[in-house]
């Protein structure tokens with residue numbers, strides 16, 4: 435509404451407000467400078483007016499009948515909203531129509547909120563491809579594989595799928611287990627006396643886990659600390675629209691510096707892994723597993739990857755996972771502590787499967803025996819999906835529906851929230867009910883296409899099994915080691931969108947060691 439009334443009232447004001455002040459200004463001005471200056475001012479004004487009119491016309495022609503502001507705010511469009519995104523504004527937009535339109539800095543954006551349209555965008559690589567936010571190419575480096583599209587993307591990704599097989603996950607789980615326990619020793623100290631936000635602790639735990647899973651001991655402890663500390667600068671730069679130049683002091687500049695630090699360490703890790711595998715070492719991390727696979731004579735895919743290229747792959751995994759995993763972990767903790775009856779069932783399952791031996795590292799087989807914990811993770815990610823949308827762009831005119839064609843070069847935003855909160859598929863959609871996943875014939879399991887937590891199509895999350903396993907493992911261990919208390923604040927239920935979603939108060943918790951362990 436402000437975007438409608440703003441420009442239209444401004445437009446209405448132009449004749450009266452420009453006529454008298456501009457006239458008197460220009461007439462007194464012309465007394466000194468003559469007719470030439472007046473003509474110059476008049477011509478400039480006319481050109482500006484024509485450009486603004488053209489901007490509105492282009493917007494209206496592209497938008498056609500889609501819901502969205504009738505006029506766009508000159509030049510900036512909905513920039514103010516994109517700077518401070520809120521769930522309330524997003525929900526308003528999603529509920530305005532299955533397809534709706536906005537414009538930011540003259541980028542025409544079509545937002546899809548229904549399951550069908552969101553899936554259609556993700557599954558139409560001939561018409562649409564991921565575009566990530568503007569800053570992503572500067573941060574990730576434009577030659578990163580995540581920017582590949584079409585067949586080259588499919589081929590490249592095929593090789594990387596091998597890094598998430600069950601065999602590979604079997605290597606990673608021992609590392610995940612050890613890192614979680616190491617951090618919990620510190621959590622017991624930090625959160626033992628009074629409730630504090632777990633937000634940054636969970637982010638550090640997740641970054642440490644990722645780096646050790648990806649790089650093992652090929653980087654020193656100081657590297658994980660340095661990357662983890664600086665990574666927040668990368669998260670903060672992931673806004674829809676950033677200051678266009680990466681000048682010193684800007685968010686993108688700081689993010690690029692953080693990437694340089696991370697890439698230096700990751701390149702070293704790739705180098706060290708190659709040496710260790712060449713010397714007959716056993717694979718103890720993702721890089722080792724990858725190098726060993728490339729050295730296997732029976733391996734059919736591409737074999738040569740430079741240290742820099744391997745580092746870019748690992749950096750892309752960090753980039754794709756750090757915010758989403760942290761969000762998933764934090765809401766996992768929050769959902770469990772707020773639902774003691776669910777936490778009690780998680781503990782009951784842990785006791786049954788682990789038979790009182792809570793110090794033994796978790797294995798894939800043990801995790802297979804924990805369907806309730808898996809349901810908890812699945813439900814937590816449904817209620818609070820870390821990624822609520824992904825930006826794509828149309829590479830050619832995209833006839834998305836019978837009566838609307840998305841113009842070439844538009845930004846397309848498939849949104850997942852409505853799919854994951856569809857009351858027909860998930861009755862009482864805002865309620866946290868892991869049980870809905872335990873009935874194989876229930877509506878949740880019968881409509882897998884609604885479960886858009888991981889996206890869909892050729893770019894669907896490559897790390898989803900790993901992510902599910904990690905969140906389950908971190909929660910499962912914590913459930914047996916600690917009693918948790920959650921300090922509710924006025925901001926507990928408010929959601930901040932910082933690339934992914936987080937509780938605004940950072941989830942304030944107190945952890946007390948349990949006597950059973």
Ligand code: HEM
Nearest residue numbers: 751754755758759762821888889890893894895896897901
């Ligand atoms: C809770 C955690 C996670 C969530 C919610 C999540 C969600 C997503 C979503 C929604 C997409 C976009 C899919 C699309 O465009 O259709 C995606 C892509 C991706 N994710 Fe994840 N993700 C998570 C964890 C991870 C982890 C742990 C890794 C790696 C270790 C990872 C690696 C990737 C990569 C590389 C892509 C891009 C794939 C491609 O373009 O082919 N993600 N993820």
